[in-house]
Every structure is written in C-alpha cells, then in structure tokens.
Amino acid sequence: MDAGNTSMPEDDLLWAAARRLASARHAIALTGAGVSTASGIPDFRGRDGLWRKIPSWKFTIDYFLEHPLEVWELYAARYKALKGAEPNPAHYALARLESLGVLKAIITQNIDGLHWKAGSRNVIELHGNIREAVCLSCGAVVPIEEALAMVEKGETPRCRRCGGLLKPNVILFGEPLPADAVQKAFMLAERSDVILVAGSSLYVSPANQIPVVVKARGGTVIAVNMGEIAYRDIIDILIEGRTETVLPEIARRVEILLSGNA
Numbered sequence: 574m575d576a577g578n579t580s581m582p583e584d585d586l587l588w589a590a591a592r593r594l595a596s597a598r599h600a601i602a603l604t605g606a607g608v609s610t611a612s613g614i615p616d617f618r619g620r621d622g623l624w625r626k627i628p629s630w631k632f633t634i635d636y637f638l639e640h641p642l643e644v645w646e647l648y649a650a651r652y653k654a655l656k657g658a659e660p661n662p663a664h665y666a667l668a669r670l671e672s673l674g675v676l677k678a679i680i681t682q683n684i685d686g687l688h689w690k691a692g693s694r695n696v697i698e699l700h701g702n703i704r705e706a707v708c709l710s711c712g713a714v715v716p717i718e719e720a721l722a723m724v725e726k727g728e729t730p731r732c733r734r735c736g737g738l739l740k741p742n743v744i745l746f747g748e749p750l751p752a753d754a755v756q757k758a759f760m761l762a763e764r765s766d767v768i769l770v771a772g773s774s775l776y777v778s779p780a781n782q783i784p785v786v787v788k789a790r791g792g793t794v795i796a797v798n799m800g801e802i803a804y805r806d807i808i809d810i811l812i813e814g815r816t817e818t819v820l821p822e823i824a825r826r827v828e829i830l831l832s833g834n835a
C-alpha cells in the first residue's frame with residue numbers, strides 16, 4: 574500500500590521540534606499541498622497534479638475572462654472532488670496545536686478548507702478558498718453554491734447586486750494573491766519566534782518569504798516535508814517525512830511537555 578517510506582524520523586528531531594514549539598512565545602504554521610495529499614487532494618505540481626487532467630492555461634485569469642462559462646464548468650467538476658475531501662491526521666494535529674495555545678495561526682497555500690474542517694480557527698488562506706465566489710466588479714463575496722447553481726443551468730454566473738462576472742474565489746494563474754491575506758500573513762511572521770512549515774516545498778513566492786521573515790528576526794524554522802525543499806539554509810529543524818505521520822507525533826510530544834510543565 575505504501576511506497577515504502579514509513580520509517581519514523583529520528584525521535585530526537587521530533588522532540589527537538591516539540592520542545593521548541595512548547596516553549597514558543599508566538600508560533601505559526603505555514604502549510605502547503607503536502608498536508609492534503611493524504612486526504613486525496615493531489616499536489617498541484619506532482620505527477621497527479623490538480624491541473625494535469627485539465628490544461629492549466631485554462632485556469633489563467635485571461636482565459637477565464639474570455640471564456641468564463643467554460644472555466645466555471647471545469648471548476649464545477651473539480652469542486653465536487655475537493656468538497657468531498659476530509660481532513661487527515663496532519664490537519665487534526667495542527668488543530669490540536671492551536672487548541673493547546675501553541676499555534677496562533679495557520680497560513681495556508683491550500684484552497685481545500687480542510688484546516689477549517691479539522692477545527693482550526695485562525696486560518697489565513699493565501700490562495701483563496703473553494704467555499705466562495707467573488708464578483709469581479711463590486712467585490713461581493715457569495716457562497717460558491719450560488720454561482721454553481723447558475724453554471725448548472727448553463728448560465729455564466731453573475732453578481733446579483735451589480736451584474737458583474739463572478740469568479741471562483743481561488744487564485745487563477747496570472748492573478749495576484751489577495752492583498753489582505755498576504756498582509757496578515759507577514760504581520761504574523763513579524764511577531765513570531767517559531768514557524769512550523771508543513772507540506773510545503775517553499776518554491777512558491779511570496780509564501781516562501783514568510784519563514785525567511787521569521788528567521789531574519791531571530792526565530793526558529795521547523796520544516797516537515799517529503800522530498801525537495803528550498804531555503805534549506807534557514808531551516809533549523811528539518812524532518813523528512815509525511816506530514817500525516819510526523820505532525821501527530823510532534824503534537825503528542827508537545828502535549829506531554831505542556832502537561833509536564835503544568
């Protein structure tokens with residue numbers, strides 16, 4: 574069933590990560606596609622990547638503006654799979670770390686909403702989310718179901734308020750990231766002394782600058798990831814492994830440490 578890499582990372586590393594988190598004044602997490610692969614959501618860039626079956630150029634903002642209904646129909650098909658996904662132990666471990674008061678926020682590159690589903694409260698979604706559509710004219714945000722109902726009738730989704738074109742509230746290729754989410758993320762980084770990077774290879778900007786900011790102000794960077802990762806020189810504790818295996822082990826150790834201090 575498994576490809577083979579089931580070996581537990583060294584106990585020492587897990588404890589080192591747990592100790593640093595347990596003693597953090599203000600810790601945050603940055604998550605990428607790797608935390609959701611165990612929920613059946615393929616990595617954007619991987620072999621079964623999200624856009625492999627659909628030509629990625631159709632998910633550019635320019636193509637969308639010219640052929641909105643076609644892109645909406647492709648999106649609707651993709652949405653069903655994303656909507657049905659359930660959180661995995663990686664999401665639950667992060668939610669646990671938040672409820673323990675250790676993690677103050679999760680900044681995510683994922684659009685799947687699985688951090689919310691797992692019970693996390695303070696989640697910043699850098700690439701938007703699948704729950705909503707946004708009006709490109711007046712900025713109104715509406716539940717995605719409203720837009721999908723129009724797609725089902727073969728109509729291009731339009732804003733009820735102003736008649737403007739509705740777009741899924743996820744970032745299409747060629748679009749800037751939502752400014753408010755990016756600003757919040759960097760403000761959090763500025764006040765954090767620990768960042769836990771999980772399931773991100775740190776190849777995508779500006780998300781990869783968030784741990785750089787934490788490091789620059791003397792903070793600790795912990796990373797849990799399978800495979801390649803950029804910015805190795807800023808990572809203090811690197812644990813190579815699947816997030817759904819490693820994060821619960823870290824959370825369990827944090828709980829032990831916190832109960833010992835109590």
Ligand SMILES: [Zn+2]
Nearest residue numbers: 708711732735
């Ligand atoms: Zn509008």
